[in-house]
Amino acid sequence: MKLDVFPELVPPHTGGILIAPDDPVQHRQVLDKFDELGLRPYLATRDGGRGFGLSAQAAQSLVPGCDTLNLCRDLGLDTVADMVHLEREIVLALLAAPRTLHFASAAEFLAAVAIRRNIVVGARATQLAFGTAEANRPESHWTYDEDRGFTVLPGRSLIEALTLATQPEAGDGRLYAFSCYRATEYVMLLGIARELERVNPPLLAALQRQWETNAIQSGSFHDVFLVEYGSLEAPLPPRYYVPGDRVWFRNPDEPSSDASGYEGSWVIYLGNGLFSNFWQRDRPYSLAAKCVEIYHWRHGTFVDAEGDLRMNEAIVEAKVAETAADPAALAAVVARMSRLRDGRGIYADGGCIDFSREFARNVCPGTAEIVLPG
8 A cells, every 4th residue: 555545634633653854764664664563554644644643444443532452352462472463552552642742763663662562571571579668689780879779780781680670580580679660660771771772782881881880760760761741731541551651540549648659559551451560460450450459558558566557458459359349339439540630749539540651762873862860
């Protein structure tokens, strides 16, 4: 099929993806990827062939209301067994973006797809021990300093160190203690580093030196490595997710949100309607299951002997099972929690769904946006 017979996106549609340069060679590279993934029948174009989205028919049938959670089900994709299927889901979800996702080049688009694939594969393999007060890492590759955080020992590969810390089969099977926030950082960083190894080795070398000196974490990690898509003023549709997104679910219950580690939950969207469960990787969460678990955190808190607010996971699990067995109660909880969350510091009528998603910055030579401190 020739590009010039693609349907045009009907104005005022502004979603999908846009490749920045008006370059036929780069447009062809993107089209070749669509062909590789068998996506031509779903495509529409705009801006002289630089912009790509779903045709009106494809959008209505595959992602009504920008709901991407059922793409695998509706297209019969097996994204665990087949990486082409995983990339197909990733690209379809990108094409369904409610507001335009800009890519600086065809190479950046292809790298973004690869990074998302890497992140999903890494998140699926991640199995950790939950810890907020204490954390540990494989001593063969990591050392700790209060000021610098966990850093990689000189001469040890950052990619190998991240893999050993998060994927027990890569080492001796031991599980290392993480908070969910730090866990998502390691999974995102590993996905980025693996693609840098392919497209930008000098930046990977700089990243290696950085982690041998000082870890980048928390707010700084977000600023250096990630783009936030969506905002409180312009929220994303609550069922719009792309495999490889970092996602925040907020605990909308103020009292239980004071328990350390239960302010909310940071996860990776794995695709196929599922979100990562780093503590039980063989039991990833559906959106409904995540909503129900967070709702019942309010029933599991207690004050320990030191006067700290803690969570009794056994009570939460029992409450979740009880709700899951009652269709009316389940529907009510999911409806309540599926609302967009309130703003910072507000605990009113909002649910647990965030208004934004996070994904990796540009990584290719000449257009990379990752600027390391100092």
